[in-house]
Amino acid sequence: MAVSVDEAVSTGPARDHAPPARRLGGRGRSVLEVVLLTVLAVLMLFPVLWMLETSIKENRDVYAIPAKFFDFDVTMAHFKDVFVAPDGGRTALSVSFFNSVVVAGVSTLLATVLGVPAAWAYSRFAVRAKKDQLFFILSTRFMPPVVVVIPIFLMYREFGLIDNKLGLILIYAAFNVPFTIWMMKGFVDEVPAEYEDAAMLDGYTRLQAFWRYTLPLLVPGIAATAVFALIFSWNEFVFATFLTSSDSVRTAPPAIAGLIGGTTTDWGLVAASSVVFALPVLVFAYLVRKHLIAGVTLGAVRR
Amino acid sequence: MKDPAPLTTDHPGQVVSVTPPAPGRSRRLSDRWLAVTFISPAMLLLLAMSVFPLLWSLYLSFTDYSATRGGPAHFIGFGNYTAILTSAQVHTRALTTLLYVVGAVGLQTVLGFGIAYLISRRTHGRGVLTTLFLVPMMLSPVVVGLFWRFMLDAQFGVVNSMLGSVGLGQVEWLTRQRTALISLIVVDTWQWTPFIMLIALAGLSAVPKYLYEAASIDRASEWFRFRTITLPLVWPLLLIAVMFRAIEAFRLFDLVYILTNGGPGVSTETLSFHIYKVAFLGFNTGTASAYGILMVLVVIVLTQLYLRYLNKLKED
Numbered sequence: 001m002a003v004s005v006d007e008a009v010s011t012g013p014a015r016d017h018a019p020p021a022r023r024l025g026g027r028g029r030s031v032l033e034v035v036l037l038t039v040l041a042v043l044m045l046f047p048v049l050w051m052l053e054t055s056i057k058e059n060r061d062v063y064a065i066p067a068k069f070f071d072f073d074v075t076m077a078h079f080k081d082v083f084v085a086p087d088g089g090r091t092a093l094s095v096s097f098f099n100s101v102v103v104a105g106v107s108t109l110l111a112t113v114l115g116v117p118a119a120w121a122y123s124r125f126a127v128r129a130k131k132d133q134l135f136f137i138l139s140t141r142f143m144p145p146v147v148v149v150i151p152i153f154l155m156y157r158e159f160g161l162i163d164n165k166l167g168l169i170l171i172y173a174a175f176n177v178p179f180t181i182w183m184m185k186g187f188v189d190e191v192p193a194e195y196e197d198a199a200m201l202d203g204y205t206r207l208q209a210f211w212r213y214t215l216p217l218l219v220p221g222i223a224a225t226a227v228f229a230l231i232f233s234w235n236e237f238v239f240a241t242f243l244t245s246s247d248s249v250r251t252a253p254p255a256i257a258g259l260i261g262g263t264t265t266d267w268g269l270v271a272a273s274s275v276v277f278a279l280p281v282l283v284f285a286y287l288v289r290k291h292l293i294a295g296v297t298l299g300a301v302r303r
Numbered sequence: 304m305k306d307p308a309p310l311t312t313d314h315p316g317q318v319v320s321v322t323p324p325a326p327g328r329s330r331r332l333s334d335r336w337l338a339v340t341f342i343s344p345a346m347l348l349l350l351a352m353s354v355f356p357l358l359w360s361l362y363l364s365f366t367d368y369s370a371t372r373g374g375p376a377h378f379i380g381f382g383n384y385t386a387i388l389t390s391a392q393v394h395t396r397a398l399t400t401l402l403y404v405v406g407a408v409g410l411q412t413v414l415g416f417g418i419a420y421l422i423s424r425r426t427h428g429r430g431v432l433t434t435l436f437l438v439p440m441m442l443s444p445v446v447v448g449l450f451w452r453f454m455l456d457a458q459f460g461v462v463n464s465m466l467g468s469v470g471l472g473q474v475e476w477l478t479r480q481r482t483a484l485i486s487l488i489v490v491d492t493w494q495w496t497p498f499i500m501l502i503a504l505a506g507l508s509a510v511p512k513y514l515y516e517a518a519s520i521d522r523a524s525e526w527f528r529f530r531t532i533t534l535p536l537v538w539p540l541l542l543i544a545v546m547f548r549a550i551e552a553f554r555l556f557d558l559v560y561i562l563t564n565g566g567p568g569v570s571t572e573t574l575s576f577h578i579y580k581v582a583f584l585g586f587n588t589g590t591a592s593a594y595g596i597l598m599v600l601v602v603i604v605l606t607q608l609y610l611r612y613l614n615k616l617k618e619d
Contacts, residue, residue, distance in 0.1 A: 033421055033424060033425075034425075036421060037418070037421045037422065037425070037432065040414075040418055040421075040436075041432065041435055041436065044435070044436055044438070044439060044493065044496070044497070045435060045438065047439070047450055047451065047454060047493065048438055048439070048442075050450075050454060050461055051446075051450050054453070062459075063459045064459070065458070065459055065464060066464045066467060066468055067459070067461040067464035067465070114344050114345040114348060115345055117341035117342075117344075117345075118341055118342045118344075118345040118346075120341060121337065121338045121341035121342045122342065124338075125334055125335070125337070125338040127338055127342065131614075133342075135607075135610050137345075137349065138606070138610065139602075139603060139606045139607075139610070140349055140353040140354070142550055142554075142602055142605075142606045143353065143357070143554075143599060143602065144553075144554035144556070144575055144578075144595070144598055144599070144602060145554070145556060145575075146554070146556045146575045146576075146578050146579050146582075146595070147360070147575075147578060147595030147596075147598055147599055148353065148356055148357070150360060150578075150582050150588065150591055150592060150595060151355075151356035151357065151359040151360045151363070151592070152352070152356050153370070154359065154363075154370060154588070155355075155356060155359065170348075170352060171352055173348060173352075174348050174349060174351075174352030174353055177345050177348055177349060178349070181345060205333070206333060206334060206337055207337060231441065234443070235442075235443035235444070235445075236443075237443065237444060237445050237557045237560075237561075238556055238557055241560075242583070253443055253445040254445075256445055256446070256449065257445050257448075257449065257561055259449075260449065260452070265453075267453050270449055270450075270453065271450070271453075274446040274449060274450060277443065277446060278441075278442050278443065278446050281441050281442070281443070282438065282441055285437070285441040286434070289434065289437075292437070292501060293501055293502060293505055296440065296498060296501070297502070297543070297544075297547060300543070300547075300610075300613055301502065301505075301540070301543055301544075301613075
């Protein structure tokens with residue numbers, strides 16, 4: 001299968017559709033297509049733009065009827081509210097952002113440390129029932145979170161891991177390991193095994209050959225894989241909301257969702273915290289755009 | 304790229320190891336040892352965090368255990384399973400889930416493929432367009448759910464405001480039975496159309512150019528080219544995307560939780576959401592476990608189909 005996101009995303013010359021003798025109305029059709037694409041792009045991007053706009057609107061403009069698109073008063077107060085409490089201290093939201101960084105970071109590190117060697121082993125060695133093992137690994141990733149969270153909840157209650165960052169880190173690592181293995185196996189497959197064989201002829205052990213020759217070549221792949229694992233953990237909501245409760249442990253997704261609990265909702269604050277929350281994801285996603293297909297299909301579809 | 308085999312060793316300490324170890328048996332043994340030590344930590348984590356909990360669920364599904372009542376669990380055989388499979392409540396949720404999966408995935412497929420097709424016909428700005436279209440997909444369901452809840456608000460939501468300005472009436476998007484499910488489908492479509500688009504675009508870019516050239520020499524019509532070249536070549540990859548989305552949509556929980564909380568009434572309760580209610584609001588842990596196991600069975604069947612198909616595609 002010759003599929004590459006590079007091709008899909010590249011701005012390079014597209015295949016030439018225009019037949020040599022352009023039929024009548026070809027130009028009109030092309031214009032129609034551009035218009036259609038523009039309309040669709042606006043539709044897709046409008047909610048994001050509206051979120052950005054709401055996050056910098058004065059409160060009375062947020063609730064204005066009819067909605068104000070351009071002539072609103074700009075304020076940075078909502079962003080300040082995300083981080084600074086009225087009494088000058090840190091807000092629960094800012095603590096939750098910090099928790100998210102810790103939980104997503106550590107779980108990604110754990111998943112990478114466990115997943116990369118496993119991916120290398122699956123790629124290089126004749127493991128018994130390899131295909132079945134790989135299928136099993138991926139299918140654990142497809143389990144409905146709500147179903148898994150019930151026994152996990154009971155299990156954590158036994159071990160005192162409820163409302164504990166370690167609990168979240170472990171479950172996120174377990175959800176990211178299948179992804180890491182599948183994604184990394186693809187990257188390892190692309191590095192010729194002959195490099196290691198050559199190194200071993202020079203007297204290195206297999207482990208040294210992996211460490212000195214294969215691993216350095218895998219670094220870009222590892223980085224891309226880790227970024228995706230980071231995004232998955234960062235965005236995760238179900239486990240976070242059921243396994244944590246206190247402000248000091250809670251990650252950002254349940255904390256942001258908690259903003260709409262009361263009778264009135266400060267939508268400006270919701271918008272601002274959503275922007276703060278989503279911005280790093282978009283930046284990271286942009287960095288790994290070349291691997292986006294493999295990333296979002298859990299490493300199943302690639303070139 | 305790094306030199307596969309350096310001509311000289313830079314570290315004097317390594318010189319000793321130039322004498323190769325005895326090849327053969329010991330190497331094969333150490334290979335097996337390496338494979339085991341490299342794979343087992345990851346496997347152990349999966350066994351502890353995925354398999355063990357599921358086995359526990361399986362055990363609980365045959366009991367009347369309740370997480371809040373505590374006390375010993377009584378073995379009740381298949382009681383939970385028959386209760387679930389014959390429950391009219393569950394049938395309603397199954398129908399809701401089916402409507403949602405078919406509606407959302409169907410809409411995403413049509414729109415996603417359409418956008419991909421339009422983008423693939425452009426010569427300029429394909430990179431920018433693709434990047435822009437992909438934004439919704441990367442957002443957390445929490446952000447998506449909250450934000451659409453704000454936009455669909457009956458009073459001050461921007462959607463109703465826009466409808467009003469073109470002279471259309473107000474719609475209670477999230478508080479009417481029928482529109483709530485439609486809203487859910489619309490929001491999910493908004494978020495995941497880019498997913499289908501991305502994969503369809505990859506498929507479209509992989510169609511060899513010479514096929515189109517041959518077709519245009521034959522003066523084949525545009526529609527004929529689309530039907531006989533584009534669609535058959537892109538379809539296998541598109542199907543992967545569709546199956547993937549169907550599995551994801553089947554287990555949907557977070558968007559429902561945030562956007563409608565299952566309501567109004569039970570009109571947007573998916574199976575996942577119902578399990579949550581049984582487990583965490585009704586505290587019937589045993590019943591919820593059985594419910595969960597049944598859902599896992601469906602997911603396993605779907606995943607198997609998906610992986611089989613994926614494998615077949617890779618081998619071709």
